[in-house]
Amino acid sequence: MATTLEAIKSLVQAGRGSEVREVLDSAARAAKGDYDHIRSQTEYTEEARREMAARAYDTRRKGVDEKLGTMAGQAGYSDRDDVARAFGTAGLPGDAASLAISMRDARDRVGQINKRDELLDLVRRSTRNGDEVLARAAAGRAMELEYSDVLRAFLDTRPALDPVVERIWKAQKADFNSFDWTLQLSALKPPRL
Incomplete structure (x- = not known):
């Protein structure tokens, strides 16, 4: 406890x-x-x-x-x-086990990125290509690094997640x-x- x-x-x-x-x-x-x-x-x-x-x-x-x-x-x-809804696999269609493996791999990939421009580019490319798992992992990394412009680019195409990400941002701050x-x-x- x-x-x-x-x-x-x-x-x-x-x-x-x-x-x-x-x-x-x-x-x-x-x-x-x-x-x-x-x-x-x-x-x-x-x-x-x-x-x-x-x-x-x-x-x-x-x-x-x-x-x-x-x-x-x-x-x-x-x-x-x-966090699961915004930066995880909650709500995504597909096999839960496959999504979990994809998310783990995506987080490993984005965990090495520390530059704002690289994350922004990754969010845009993964969104354009329909790779929601990678887009969410990149947005999660942007949240860790407090890159609000990257989060804004992520949310521009996912307005339903805006209040969720705002709550996470406020909690972090x-x-x-x-x-x-x-x-x-x-x-x-x-x-x-």
Whole structure:
């Protein structure tokens, strides 16, 4: 199972950082209410209230971890699906095994290309020749190298893939600062725990 920070990172990369913040903000408000209630129970000793707060924290944190893990699992599936649709063989007609072998060979071929012009030429030629597997492999390499003009040439003849590639591009560009997220997670902790 992924750690909470790994789950947050995958969600941020999937463009769902604002949803993560909502989950954490809501949990922090609820945790503060729990801790205020525990602090107001003066019939218990300080040590007993600390133990109650620790249990409340553990319960709240497990709930947040599970929720974010579930969300990340769903986001990860969507990302894999998008990549398979845009740069893999998903949706292509033909024998799945043959397509997989063709894609592996095409990726090996384009994996050596680092020049924008070569990739652009390959996308155009493979599109013109009807070699969709090679075109997708070249576009996938362009995504890795962040060559937006090559991706645009690929998408010009495949407008249905435009929103899919845009989601992948945004996920790849998403900024993740683990310190900021760790700080936000710390808001779940009770005072002096």
